[in-house]
Amino acid sequence: MSSILARVQRFRWQQWLLVVALIAALAFAALQVASMVGHARALYPLRNDPIAPWMTVAHVAHAFHVPDAVIEEAIGMPAGSSDRRPLGYIARQRGETFEVIRARIEAAIAGATPPAPPAPPAPPPAPARR
Amino acid sequence: MNDLVLSWIPDYGLPVLFAALSLAAIGLPLPGTLLLLAVGSLVSQGELPLWPVVATATSAAVLGDQVGYVAGRWGGERLLGGIERHDRGGRLAQARALAERWGALGIFLSRWLIGPLGPWVNLSSGLASYSWARFLLWDVAGEVLWVALYVTAGKVFSDQVTVIADLSSSLAWALVGVLLAAFFAWRLARALRHGPA
Numbered sequence: 258m259s260s261i262l263a264r265v266q267r268f269r270w271q272q273w274l275l276v277v278a279l280i281a282a283l284a285f286a287a288l289q290v291a292s293m294v295g296h297a298r299a300l301y302p303l304r305n306d307p308i309a310p311w312m313t314v315a316h317v318a319h320a321f322h323v324p325d326a327v328i329e330e331a332i333g334m335p336a337g338s339s340d341r342r343p344l345g346y347i348a349r350q351r352g353e354t355f356e357v358i359r360a361r362i363e364a365a366i367a368g369a370t371p372p373a374p375p376a377p378p379a380p381p382p383a384p385a386r387r
Numbered sequence: 388m389n390d391l392v393l394s395w396i397p398d399y400g401l402p403v404l405f406a407a408l409s410l411a412a413i414g415l416p417l418p419g420t421l422l423l424l425a426v427g428s429l430v431s432q433g434e435l436p437l438w439p440v441v442a443t444a445t446s447a448a449v450l451g452d453q454v455g456y457v458a459g460r461w462g463g464e465r466l467l468g469g470i471e472r473h474d475r476g477g478r479l480a481q482a483r484a485l486a487e488r489w490g491a492l493g494i495f496l497s498r499w500l501i502g503p504l505g506p507w508v509n510l511s512s513g514l515a516s517y518s519w520a521r522f523l524l525w526d527v528a529g530e531v532l533w534v535a536l537y538v539t540a541g542k543v544f545s546d547q548v549t550v551i552a553d554l555s556s557s558l559a560w561a562l563v564g565v566l567l568a569a570f571f572a573w574r575l576a577r578a579l580r581h582g583p584a
Contacts, residue, residue, distance in 0.1 A: 264579050272578050279571035286564025293557040299550045306549045311393030311425070319432050320546035341434070343394035 308359045310345025323369045331365035389418045405447040412451025414506030421552035427541015428548050448530040452509050459513025486515035491525050498529025501562045
C-alpha cells in the first residue's frame with residue numbers, strides 16, 4: 258500500500274492528466290446512464306412520441322391508435338386522401354405554423370380516444386395488529 | 388437536421404435512406420439509428436417494403452464504411468511514412484499489432500453497439516493496414532445486425548421511435564465512456580506497476 262502511495266507521489270503531469278481523463282470518462286458514462294434511465298422511464302407507462310414535423314398522417318394515426326380519418330379531418334383534408342407528405346411540409350404549404358397543426362391534431366386525438374377508466378377504489382385499511 | 392432528413396423519407400424513400408446512411412457511416416452527424424427506427428415504423432404501416440429497406444440500409448452503411456477505410460489506408464500512407472521515420476520506439480508497429488489482435492471485435496461492435504466509434508474505427512483500420520477482406524467480413528456482419536436490430540425495433544415500437552433512438556444513443560455513449568475509462572485505468576495501472584515512464 259505504501260509503495261503504491263509512493264509511486265502516486267512520483268506521478269508526473271502525464272499521469273495526473275490520465276487521472277483527470279479517467280474521472281471525466283466515468284462522469285460522462287454516469288451521465289449517459291442517468292439519461293438512459295430517464296428515456297427508459299418514458300417507455301413505461303406507455304407514452305407516445307410527441308407529434309413531430311417529419312411524421313405523416315398515417316404515422317400519427319398509427320402511433321396514437323386512431324383512424325387516419327381523425328387526423329385528416331383535424332387538418333382539413335378529405336378522408337381517405339392517403340397524403341404521404343410530412344406534417345411540417347403540409348403546414349408550410351398552407352402558410353400555417355406546425356404548432357397550430359399539432360394543436361389541432363392533439364385536440365382531435367383527445368376527442369377520439371375514450372377516456373381512461375376510473376382508478377379502482379383503494380383497498381380498505383388493514384386492521385391494526387395487536 | 389434530424390427532422391429535415393426524416394421528413395424526406397416518406398416522400399423519397401429508399402434513395403434518401405441510402406444517401407443518409409452512407410454519409411452517416413462516413414462520419415457526418417446524421418441520425419442513422421433514428422432513420423432505421425423510422426423506416427421500421429413505416430414498414431410496419433406498409434408504407435415501405437421490408438427487404439428492399441434492409442438491403443438498401445445495409446449496402447449504404449457498408450459503402451460508407453469502405454470510404455472511411457480507404458481514406459485511412461491510402462490517405463494515411465503519407466502521414467504514416469512521416470511518422471515511421473521518427474518512430475524509434477516502434478509505437479506504430481505496436482498499434483498495428485493491436486489492430487490485428489482486437490480489430491475484428493472492434494469493427495463488429497462499433498457497427499451496432501458502440502456506433503459513435505464506427506467512423507473512427509474505419510479510419511484507424513485503414514491507417515493500421517488491417518486486412519481489407521477481414522474488415523469487409525466483420526463490417527458486413529455488424530451492419531446486417533445493426534439494420535436488423537433497429538428496423539425490427541422500429542416495427543415493434545413504431546409509436547415510440549424517438550424514445551428508442553434516444554435510449555440507444557445514450558447506451559452507445561455510456562459504453563464509449565466506459566471503454567475510455569477502462570483504457571485510462573489500464574494506463575494508470577501500468578504506471579503504478581512500473582513507475583511513471
